[in-house]
Amino acid sequence: MEYSSQLLEKAVYQISKLPGIGKKSALRLALHLLKQDEIYTHQLAESLTKLRNEIKYCQICHNHTDQDICQICSSNHRDHSIICVVENVLDVLSIENTAQFKGLYHVLGGIISPVNGIGPSNLNIDSLLGRITLETKEIIMALSSTMDGDTTAFYLTKKIKEKGCKVSSLARGIPIGGEIEYADEITLGRSILSRIIFE
């Protein structure tokens, strides 16, 4: 596509580097910016630059934060004896959104994936093991139910159990609202094996 302006072409090129945004969407976004007030573009550019330059990672759980220690780790209202291990920051937000968990988190920063060349040394595993004290009652594995997720959970479980701490995992089964008819065999099989007993 031949653009009428080099500035436009450069902006489209940079925007289209973002995930999920193709050339056409990038062009639409660039033209949208041109229609809006100048202030908005400045605010957008400034907030992106500030985010990238000034964001910190919590020294305990590696979540994003503006301080040295994040709000969750420094809160007195959270249960410091339970740590939920997640792959990335999005997962923290997702679990926080459920309002069902009041413990702490630990962001691994990825999962073990031999195919992608990610080994245990690339992840925040040492700091996780370092966090386990006598007060730690349970570590919850909230990792994806994929090959890599299971590998990571298996590796971590071994390491954590060596430290004498209880390990658990998110329940696997039929999603709420899911129909038996459309559930895959493996999920259905597992959900029978780990059925909930009404007492």
Next chain:
Amino acid sequence: MEYSSQLLEKAVYQISKLPGIGKKSALRLALHLLKQDEIYTHQLAESLTKLRNEIKYCQICHNHTDQDICQICSSNHRDHSIICVVENVLDVLSIENTAQFKGLYHVLGGIISPVNGIGPSNLNIDSLLGRITLETKEIIMALSSTMDGDTTAFYLTKKIKEKGCKVSSLARGIPIGGEIEYADEITLGRSILSRIIFE
């Protein structure tokens, strides 16, 4: 959603103001930026700011340009006797992409839309009429086939004919590859009335 960082929250807020990007996509984009090299965020922010600050509009056709007169209007290889009237800059790019048109353009900057409070005075209509000289052979209406598009074309046609210039419109009919079975009645009806005669 409670963010762990105010910087992140602000960036997500600004990104999610863009059209077609919700809170969740905005968060994903922000987290993507944090994973990339700092240089990229700076290049992105800079290209957006530069685009917004430095872009100009062609004094003749109102297309985006880096100079005072755009490449198309200043080209000797284009037919200056035919002007194609379009709603916005995206339409210029779309038509240029077909490589079927070698005339000039005129960007209206919108279409007449009483519902949205856009009247003829809000559009680049005076400058279009001012461009029509004795050398101008034809003005092509390349406007959307909607109520507003037709209204605008009707209004412009009247004004242009007063100046004694020929006016034409994009052909309406079955799209290439389109099946008769699935064509809507109005399109099908019009395509019969304005059928192409093989000679």
